[in-house]
Amino acid sequence: MIDLALFLIVSVMGLVVSFFVFAVKDILHAALMLSAVFFVNSLFFFMLDQPLLAVVQLFIMIGGITTFLFVGVASVQYSKFKHTEVTGLAVLWTIVFVILVLPLNYVQITPFQSNLFGPDSIALSLGTSSMLFYLMLFTMFGVALGAILLLKKVGADK
Amino acid sequence: MILIPIEYFIVLSFALFSIGVVGVAASRHFLLMILSVEIALVASTLLATVMYYSVTGNGNIMLLLFTLWTIAAVEAIALVSFYRYLARYETSLDVRKLSRLRD
Numbered sequence: 008m009i010d011l012a013l014f015l016i017v018s019v020m021g022l023v024v025s026f027f028v029f030a031v032k033d034i035l036h037a038a039l040m041l042s043a044v045f046f047v048n049s050l051f052f053f054m055l056d057q058p059l060l061a062v063v064q065l066f067i068m069i070g071g072i073t074t075f076l077f078v079g080v081a082s083v084q085y086s087k088f089k090h091t092e093v094t095g096l097a098v099l100w101t102i103v104f105v106i107l108v109l110p111l112n113y114v115q116i117t118p119f120q121s122n123l124f125g126p127d128s129i130a131l132s133l134g135t136s137s138m139l140f141y142l143m144l145f146t147m148f149g150v151a152l153g154a155i156l157l158l159k160k161v162g163a164d165k
Numbered sequence: 166m167i168l169i170p171i172e173y174f175i176v177l178s179f180a181l182f183s184i185g186v187v188g189v190a191a192s193r194h195f196l197l198m199i200l201s202v203e204i205a206l207v208a209s210t211l212l213a214t215v216m217y218y219s220v221t222g223n224g225n226i227m228l229l230l231f232t233l234w235t236i237a238a239v240e241a242i243a244l245v246s247f248y249r250y251l252a253r254y255e256t257s258l259d260v261r262k263l264s265r266l267r268d
Binding site: 010011014018021022025026028029034037038041044045048051052054055057059060063064067070071074075078088089090091092093095096099100103104107108111 | 168169172173174175176177179180181182183184185186187188190191192193194196197199200201203204207210211214215218226227230234237238241244245248257259
């Protein structure tokens with residue numbers, strides 16, 4: 008039961024931060040929200056009992072999102088207009104999501120072994136791998152983000 | 166023993182993918198459109214992992230995922246190159262104005 012609850016919580020978190028990519032005012036915070044999307048995605052890989060993929064996902068977070076943040080910081084002066092129509096985005100998202108999901112009702116997914124992932128996969132993968140790689144990489148990512156924000160603050164003071 | 170059905174992951178990846186697709190359609194900012202494509206790529210990796218695991222029974226999907234991640238990295242590099250071009254000529258990042266660059 009706790010597996011399913013964790014999955015639902017992380018899913019809702021992922022969808023909310025995905026919407027916030029378009030709802031925030033400036034591009035720097037949008038890039039920060041995208042980093043949260045990547046982080047949630049790496050949590051999903053943990054739930055799928057794939058800790059290596061989760062770690063590589065964090066590496067991509069560190070490299071790619073740092074690039075996006077630098078570009079976002081540099082392009083603040085070009086962001087003086089309304090970026091996204093959030094209401095239109097929500098309506099369009101509902102339509103596209105329904106169109107994508109409706110055919111699933113008429114499709115029978117026949118997996119190789121079973122229709123389910125391994126027992127207690129979240130607890131096992133978190134217990135064995137998180138202390139070794141995941142937290143260390145997350146710390147590196149946090150330090151990189153802090154360095155960028157500090158650079159931005161120092162640059163703003165000048 | 167509580168397990169997570171595979172359909173939940175598929176629906177979730179569809180939801181993330183549709184956010185990315187709609188983000189491209191509803192945004193005017195050039196960088197936000199790139200971020201939307203990144204969200205769609207994230208959803209694609211999740212769906213690819215789930216479906217590969219479901220079909221083959223093992224999780225050895227590194228080759229396909231590295232292909233997807235390479236696409237994402239190349240996209241970031243292209244973004245930086247194009248941004249340098251725009252910054253040199255001090256062009257706005259509003260795609261409605263970018264569409265008139267050829268005039």
